[in-house]
Amino acid sequence: MFKEMIGKRSEKVKNIVERGMVKKFAEAIGDPHPIFIDEVYGKQSRYGKNIAPPTFPRVFEYGEIEELQLPNKGLIHGEQIYHYKRPLFVGETIYCYTEVADYYEKTGKNGWMGFIILKLYGEDAEGENIFTEEQVVIITETVRKELVR
Amino acid sequence: MKQLAELRSGDVLDEKTLEPVTRLDLIKYAGASGDYNPIHTIDEEAKKLGLPGIIAHGMWTMGNLAKLFTPYLEEGFIQDYTIRFSGMVFLGDVLTLQAKLQEKDGEKMDFHVAAVNQSGTEVIKGNVVFQTYT
Numbered sequence: 001m002f003k004e005m006i007g008k009r010s011e012k013v014k015n016i017v018e019r020g021m022v023k024k025f026a027e028a029i030g031d032p033h034p035i036f037i038d039e040v041y042g043k044q045s046r047y048g049k050n051i052a053p054p055t056f057p058r059v060f061e062y063g064e065i066e067e068l069q070l071p072n073k074g075l076i077h078g079e080q081i082y083h084y085k086r087p088l089f090v091g092e093t094i095y096c097y098t099e100v101a102d103y104y105e106k107t108g109k110n111g112w113m114g115f116i117i118l119k120l121y122g123e124d125a126e127g128e129n130i131f132t133e134e135q136v137v138i139i140t141e142t143v144r145k146e147l148v149r
Numbered sequence: 150m151k152q153l154a155e156l157r158s159g160d161v162l163d164e165k166t167l168e169p170v171t172r173l174d175l176i177k178y179a180g181a182s183g184d185y186n187p188i189h190t191i192d193e194e195a196k197k198l199g200l201p202g203i204i205a206h207g208m209w210t211m212g213n214l215a216k217l218f219t220p221y222l223e224e225g226f227i228q229d230y231t232i233r234f235s236g237m238v239f240l241g242d243v244l245t246l247q248a249k250l251q252e253k254d255g256e257k258m259d260f261h262v263a264a265v266n267q268s269g270t271e272v273i274k275g276n277v278v279f280q281t282y283t
Binding site: 021025030058077 | 167174177178180181182183184186187188194198207208209211212213215216219220222223226227228229230231232233234282
């Protein structure tokens with residue numbers, strides 16, 4: 001039911017790796033290490049600045065894929081993959097967008113399921129890719145019924 | 150602290166056992182991440198979907214699991230982090246974070262990682278490829 005969405009992508013959105021947000025995020029995952037939050041520690045580190053935890057891109061906005069109408073409830077996040085060229089630096093600007101990489105359906109012992117593969121990208125100001133993300137989002141029979149209603 | 154590069158295949162990082170999961174943990178994560186799906190914070194919404202109560206954000210658990218590597222982030226960085234969300238995490242659950250080095254190929258170290266609940270079930274599992282700096 002989402003097959004025609006494959007290849008659709010969002011417009012790039014400007015995001016900033018904000019110091020306050022990194023601190024809040026690091027605390028929320030119980031990892032308030034000084035490499036993330038202490039400015040002096042960051043300056044003296046090999047990076048010369050603070051970095052962000054690897055799952056921090058959860059905070060970013062990636063823009064909307066206009067045609068893709070997903071319910072905001074009842075979807076299952078099945079898998080999550082991050083690939084980094086380097087860590088994210090606190091204070092830097094990252095341009096993010098997302099695309100529907102694939103869609104397929106399966107009928108197994110748990111009934112009908114739809115799998116949407118979303119790819120998410122983060123680039124620096126020069127257009128150089130810093131990270132890529134892949135999310136597998138599962139649509140169950142129950143959610144599908146809501147969608148077609 | 151031991152350097153990560155000194156590890157050999159089959160070696161494990163020190164396990165970390167978290168405090169029992171509380172509602173406040175999930176409210177904090179919702180606020181910090183911007184993921185306000187009510188299934189993670191409001192019981193009634195979770196029950197509407199047939200769950201006994203709220204469940205943790207999978208990304209909260211994934212975020213927690215990565216901290217096994219945080220002490221080594223000046224030695225290298227997490228290049229690939231792959232997770233399958235295989236089980237649900239409920240309030241009061243006690244998670245233990247684990248990482249085991251599977252293979253070392255030059256500067257790349259491939260770890261099997263998992264968060265295991267108090268019943269011994271892996272609630273998330275996957276791999277971390279840690280790239281050390283030369």
